Amino acid sequence: MASEQNSNRKAIVDIGVACSSAQSFQWWTNLVQMILYETTLGDTVAFNAVRAVGSALPDFNKNAVIGNQVKRLSLTDANRTSVTKGFLSGDADYIFWMDDDTVPPKTTISHLVRSGRKFIAGIYYYPTLPHNPIAYNKEPSGLYSPIFGYPDGAIMKVDSVGMGCTLIHRSVYEKIMEEHYVFQRLNGSISPIHKSKVKSLGDAEGEAYLENGVWHEPYKLIDLNAEGEDRNFPFYQLEYNRTEDHYFCELAASVGIYPYVDTAVTCDHWKLKPTRHEDYVKVRDELEDIL
């Protein structure tokens, strides 16, 4: 049964944009229109903040974090982590992630909130051929495959989604933090490990090594709430040549929360021109020998 946590107030939503420095006024206009439309016509959501972090590209020189009142020069994962920190320090129930090149339909946010899912995304498409949907299932090999050929109008569980049109309830982030320890690796980077996977804590030192196909490395437990600690919980990480959204989806899966995708919510994905549902459908039908 769909159940629990009822509230007769509007859902409070932050909008998070991880890379916004180079986007044109047309995109911002659309964002403002979407907010106005949802606010004036809907009775489901109220907006708290737009948290937008500039791209790391140095020549743009606009790495302002709007809403968090700091400046950064970071990659997308650090930008998302920074936005998340701002979101979690506020009072909003949800964060709605969009990218500076995705254009969701006007009532997307209230539509996704009404679905009752804690972690749900609309769908958008890769800008180059074959325009695959940016939502994935994990193969037995551990690699991800896009949900090519998905049913139109579906609300379905997947293993990974992009953050270009994604609504996440704050409890997802809180549960991830609650169920993970954070360690510092030898190279200074930090990594969350689910508490159930930690057999023992210790003060091991020395070099990292590979033995019998297993990587051994001293991990030092850190407290991100300690005084003077300015690192954020690493919800998003670009590593192993993968985008940061896969990393977050795996963290969420480790606490039992999987993303859903609503394929009735289709976005434009802008580069020099928009990639739309019909671009994907054309390729899909050609591949299925329908066209």
Place this chain on the structure above:
Amino acid sequence: MRTAMFGKTNVELHEGDELREYDIMNYAGNPKLDGLFDRVIVSLDLSRLPMSRVMPFLNNIFEMLVPMGELTVYTPCAEFAAKQIFTNSPDALTFLSLYGGDEQPYRACYSLLNLRNLLERAGFVARLANVGVINVNMTTGEQMQMPANVVIAAKVDNDKRTISES
């Protein structure tokens, strides 16, 4: 848990659960007479209804459910049938999807998006919508798996916001 069922399907029942079976063609649900249900399952039978009776039926089911009660609807998959026809490869399942059987002919075939829209027009909020398969007995006696659209939708109180754990 009280469950109302239209059409045949396997329903998991626990001790104390009550299952009532109805014929969709002769159904006139009355909450005062029948009581409210926690769950309603419509297995393929929506396709038997004439168009003029579809929305009244769904509106009535909405009234028959408790708040946060769930409606599960299975229909033959129009996308599957259309593709079979379009690619000139229709088979027995294609015609069963479109027309049903002699005893229970169909009057409509729904796409997943179409089915979702109908439920949302009746006030439901879709929780899950996908394509699956349903076992059907053919006239030859053979059992086959027919693609089916399935939507699980909730009767959400408009004044309340809900979050699903599952």
